[in-house]
Amino acid sequence: MQPQDFEKIVSPVSVAHFSQYKLTRLLVEHAKKLDFQICTTESLKGVTDGGAIRGREILMGHECVSIDTSSDNFVGVTVSSLVEGEYKQRDFRCKVLVGADGAGSTVRKLMGIDLRGEKDLQKLVSVHFLSRDLGKYILSERPGMLYFIFNTGAIGVLVAHDLEQGEFVLQIPFYPPQQDINDFSPKICEEIIFKLVGRELLDIDVIDVKPWVMHAEVAEKYVCCDSRILVAGDAAHRFPPAGGFGMNTGIQDAHNLAWKLASVLDGTSSSSLLETYEAERRPIALLNTALSVKNFRAAMSVPSALGLDPKIANSVHRAVNVLPSGIQKAALDGIFSIGRMQLSNFFLNESNPLVSPRLEKLKQIFREGKSLQLQFPAEDLGFRYFKGALIPDKIGGMAPLEPPTGRRRDYVPSADPGSRLPHMNMRVLSNSPEEEIVSTLDLVRADKIEFLLIVAPVEASYHLAHVAFKVAKEFKVSARVCVVWPYDAVGGVEASSKAALAPWENFIDVQEVKRSLTNSLSSSWWSICQMSDRGAILVRPDEHIAWRVKSGIAGDPVQEMKRVFSAVLGVK
Numbered sequence: 001m002q003p004q005d006f007e008k009i010v011s012p013v014s015v016a017h018f019s020q021y022k023l024t025r026l027l028v029e030h031a032k033k034l035d036f037q038i039c040t041t042e043s044l045k046g047v048t049d050g051g052a053i054r055g056r057e058i059l060m061g062h063e064c065v066s067i068d069t070s071s072d073n074f075v076g077v078t079v080s081s082l083v084e085g086e087y088k089q090r091d092f093r094c095k096v097l098v099g100a101d102g103a104g105s106t107v108r109k110l111m112g113i114d115l116r117g118e119k120d121l122q123k124l125v126s127v128h129f130l131s132r133d134l135g136k137y138i139l140s141e142r143p144g145m146l147y148f149i150f151n152t153g154a155i156g157v158l159v160a161h162d163l164e165q166g167e168f169v170l171q172i173p174f175y176p177p178q179q180d181i182n183d184f185s186p187k188i189c190e191e192i193i194f195k196l197v198g199r200e201l202l203d204i205d206v207i208d209v210k211p212w213v214m215h216a217e218v219a220e221k222y223v224c225c226d227s228r229i230l231v232a233g234d235a236a237h238r239f240p241p242a243g244g245f246g247m248n249t250g251i252q253d254a255h256n257l258a259w260k261l262a263s264v265l266d267g268t269s270s271s272s273l274l275e276t277y278e279a280e281r282r283p284i285a286l287l288n289t290a291l292s293v294k295n296f297r298a299a300m301s302v303p304s305a306l307g308l309d310p311k312i313a314n315s316v317h318r319a320v321n322v323l324p325s326g327i328q329k330a331a332l333d334g335i336f337s338i339g340r341m342q343l344s345n346f347f348l349n350e351s352n353p354l355v356s357p358r359l360e361k362l363k364q365i366f367r368e369g370k371s372l373q374l375q376f377p378a379e380d381l382g383f384r385y386f387k388g389a390l391i392p393d394k395i396g397g398m399a400p401l402e403p404p405t406g407r408r409r410d411y412v413p414s415a416d417p418g419s420r421l422p423h424m425n426m427r428v429l430s431n432s433p434e435e436e437i438v439s440t441l442d443l444v445r446a447d448k449i450e451f452l453l454i455v456a457p458v459e460a461s462y463h464l465a466h467v468a469f470k471v472a473k474e475f476k477v478s479a480r481v482c483v484v485w486p487y488d489a490v491g492g493v494e495a496s497s498k499a500a501l502a503p504w505e506n507f508i509d510v511q512e513v514k515r516s517l518t519n520s521l522s523s524s525w526w527s528i529c530q531m532s533d534r535g536a537i538l539v540r541p542d543e544h545i546a547w548r549v550k551s552g553i554a555g556d557p558v559q560e561m562k563r564v565f566s567a568v569l570g571v572k
C-alpha cells in the first residue's frame with residue numbers, strides 16, 4: 001500500500017484490511033437493525049409450511065437443493081435444513097431468485113450455467129490460527145500484513161489479520177490425492193507454522209483448516225429464466241485472491257443489483273432492467289479476473305526466481321501421479337524437500353556463483369515493484385459500465401477502459417456515464433447550526449430508490465431540475481436535486497434555490513470544500529468532472545452516473561429527460 005491510499009482524497013474512506021468473518025458478523029448485526037429477523041433452524045422447529053418467505057427474514061442453515069421453474073408466476077425453491085438431527089425439506093415460492101451461494105454455487109449448477117476461464121491454478125489449505133506470541137514478535141520485528149515465507153522446512157503465505165490480537169491465516173500449497181486434508185491436523189499445522197516462523201509458539205491455537213482451489217473463471221451468463229434467476233458474487237466469478245478483488249467484486253454485484261431488483265419488484269421498472277445487471281457486471285468480472293491472474297503470476301515471480309517455480313511443482317506433481325500409488329506420497333515429499341534445499345544458507349548466498357544471478361533477479365523484482373500489488377485504484381474505484389442502464393455521451397463516445405497491465409495505476413475521477421460518481425467533500429448549506437461535511441457519494445440516498453440530479457445554481461439548470469422532478473414523477477420514481485455552490489459563494493444562497501425550485505422541495509444545497517493547495521488534484525467540482533457549470537449529472541441509486549450533459553441541453557429538456565428515464569428504467 002502507498003501513503004496516498006490512506007489520505008481520503010479520492011474516496012471518503014481509506015483502504016482497510018478487515019477479516020471477512022468479522023465483516024459478515026457486522027452485516028448480520030446491521031440487518032437486525034433494519035428489522036431483519038435472523039431465523040436459525042432451531043427457531044423454525046415445527047414450522048412445516050413453505051409458501052412465500054415473509055419479508056425481512058434470513059433463514060440460517062438452509063441449503064437450496066432444487067429449483068422449479070415450471071410455473072410462469074413464481075420460481076419454486078426447495079431448501080433443506082438439519083432439524084433435531086434430521087434433514088427436513090421445505091418449499092418456497094419467490095418472484096426472483098439470486099444465487100449468491102459462493103464459488104461452488106448450487107443455483108448456478110442447477111441452472112446449467114457454465115463457467116469460462118482457467119480451472120485449478122493452484123490448490124491450497126487455509127489455516128486460521130491465533131497466537132499473540134507471534135503477533136507480538138512480528139509487531140516488534142517486522143510489522144506487515146502479508147508474508148511470503150520460503151525456507152528449507154516449509155513454504156507458505158501468512159496473512160496477518162490482527163497483530164494486536166495475534167490472528168492469522170496461513171495458506172499452504174496442497175497436492176491431493178497424495179496429500180489428504182486429514183494430513184493437515186491441527187498438530188501438523190502447528191508444526192508447519194513453527195517451521196515457517198523459525199521457532200515454537202507457546203500459545204498457538206489452530207481454529208480452522210480448510211482446503212480450497214484457485215480458479216480464474218466467470219459464468220457465461222448472470223441472468224436466466226426470463227430474468228427470474230440470477231447469480232452474484234463468487235457464484236458468478238471466482239479468481240485468485242491476488243489484489244483483493246473477490247469479495248469486492250461480489251459487493252459491487254450486489255450494489256448494482258439491489259436498486260434494480262427493488263424497482264422491478266415495486267413495478268417502477270420492467271424486468272428487462274435485470275438484464276442490464278449482466279451487461280454491466282460481467283465485463284467487470286472478466287477484467288478483474290484478468291487483473292488477478294496477472295497479479296498472481298507477478299507474485300509467483302518471487303518463488304520462480306528462487307528456483308521454486310509453482311509451474312514446475314505442478315508438473316512434478318503430475319509426473320508423480322503416474323508412479324505406483326504406494327510410493328507417490330514419499331516421492332512427492334522427497335522431491336519437494338530437495339526443492340526447498342535450494343533455500344538453505346549454504347546454497348543461497350551471494351558468494352555462490354550458481355545462485356547469484358537468482359538473487360540479482362530477485363532484487364530486480366523488488367526494486368521495480370514487480371511482485372504482488374495490493375492496491376489498484378484505477379480498477380477499484382475507476383471501474384465503469386459501458387452498456388446497460390445508462391445513456392452514453394453522444395459526442396465522442398466513451399474511451400474504452402485500458403486492459404489491465406497487472407501494475408498499479410492511479411484512479412482518475414470521471415463523470416462519464418457508467419462511472420462511479422467522483423468523491424468531493426461538500427459543506428451542507430442549511431439552517432442547522434452544526435457544520436456538516438459530506439461526500440458527494442453520500443448525497444445519494446441509501447434507504448430508497450432515488451435518482452440524484454447534480455447541477456450548478458444557474459437558471460438553465462434550475463429549469464432542467466424542474467423538468468427532471470416532473471418527468472421522474474411521471475415515471476413514478478423519486479428524484480432529488482443537488483445544487484453545488486462554488487467554495488467562494490457568499491452566505492444565504494439556500495433562499496435562491498428554494499425560490500428557483502418551488503414548489504419542488506426534494507433538493508439540497510451544498511458548497512464545495514476547498515482542497516488543500518498542496519494537492520495536485522483540481523479544486524472545483526466541475527473541473528474534477530471535466531465539465532462546465534452549465535452541465536448536469538444524473539446519478540443512479542448505486543452511485544453510478546446514468547446520464548450527463550457537459551454544458552447544457554441543446555434540444556427540448558422534457559424530451560431529453562423522458563428519453564433518459566425511459567432508457568435507464570427500461571420502461572416506455
Ligand SMILES: Cc1cc2nc3c(=O)[nH]c(=O)nc-3n(C[C@H](O)[C@H](O)[C@H](O)COP(=O)(O)OP(=O)(O)OC[C@H]3O[C@@H](n4cnc5c(N)ncnc54)[C@H](O)[C@@H]3O)c2cc1C
Pocket residue numbers: 020062063064065100101102103105106107126171212232233234235241243244245246247248249250
Ligand atoms: C485465501 C483467500 C483470500 C481472499 N482475500 C480476499 C480479499 O482480500 N479481498 C476480497 O475482496 N476477496 C478476497 N477473497 C475472496 C472472497 O473470500 C470471496 O470472493 C467472497 O467470500 C465471495 O463472497 P460470496 O458471498 O459470493 O460467497 P461466499 O463467501 O462463499 O458465501 C456463500 C454463502 O452461500 C452459502 N451457500 C452455499 N451453498 C448454498 C446453498 N446451496 N444454499 C444456500 N446457501 C448456500 C455458503 O454457506 C456461504 O454462506 C479471498 C478468498 C480466499 C480464498
